[in-house]
């Protein structure tokens with residue numbers, strides 16, 4: 276296990292379970308975990324496939340337990356996995372945390388479509404908190420337009436003086452964000468990179484500036500990149516040095532990203548931080 280970074284942003288090259296054991300219990304404000312899904316993806320030569328489904332789930336239960344321990348009493352946890360495994364995560368976690376939302380990240384898929392069944396167009400995300408009476412949720416930072424399909428604004432006649440309904444709302448539990456594809460500015464060479472927009476919503480809603488955000492399966496380190504951009508601290512872990520190198524470059528770019536095109540030519544940053 277190797278650790279890079281500085282006091283605010285720690286990058287750990289190594290196994291998530293081992294790294295998690297070294298992080299103090301009750302120290303993290305927000306965890307976003309996007310593990311391998313056990314569906315055979317190739318992570319830099321490392322096959323995402325366990326011998327049996329039980330092997331996969333037992334491995335997941337070990338790191339899920341660790342994540343619960345690392346969360347502060349006011350902490351929030353977002354976790355993803357494949358649609359077929361999410362029911363197991365849900366049943367396991369509801370005994371340990373409060374599951375507040377079962378989110379669907381929906382996207383249009385231009386890839387090869389299923390012909391004899393209904394192709395998968397979404398990935399599930401659980402949003403859980405330790406204490407349902409005391410957790411961060413920055414409503415005003417994630418408001419979206421409330422579309423009414425009506426030309427005129429809707430009026431709430433239940434009010435003593437009828438008023439126009441607010442045109443902003445907290446997003447519902449179906450989130451539409453484009454998948455990261457080759458040629459998009461944010462694209463990195465990784466099979467399951469998550470979009471910046473998805474992490475922006477999660478980090479803005481469930482953490483404050485200066486909070487500690489952790490991602491035990493960082494991949495292209497989207498979580499740490501966004502955390503840095505939003506003034507949060509971060510810990511990111513991944514098993515593959517190729518992906519850690521992406522992060523070392525991405526974190527240095529974070530401040531320059533906003534409003535600019537991330538061009539390939541500027542990808543010549545040092546791969547080491549003090």
Ligand SMILES: C[S@@+](CC[C@H](N)C(=O)[O-])C[C@H]1O[C@@H](n2cnc3c(N)ncnc32)[C@H](O)[C@@H]1O
Pocket residue numbers: 289290291292309310311312318465467468469470491492493494495496497498512513514515518
């Ligand atoms: C689904 S991807 C995460 C993608 C990431 N959310 C992003 O936006 O790029 C899962 C990642 O977990 C890493 N991984 C697999 N097994 C691991 C382990 N035991 N410990 C740490 N990382 C691991 C893989 O290398 C892969 O990059």
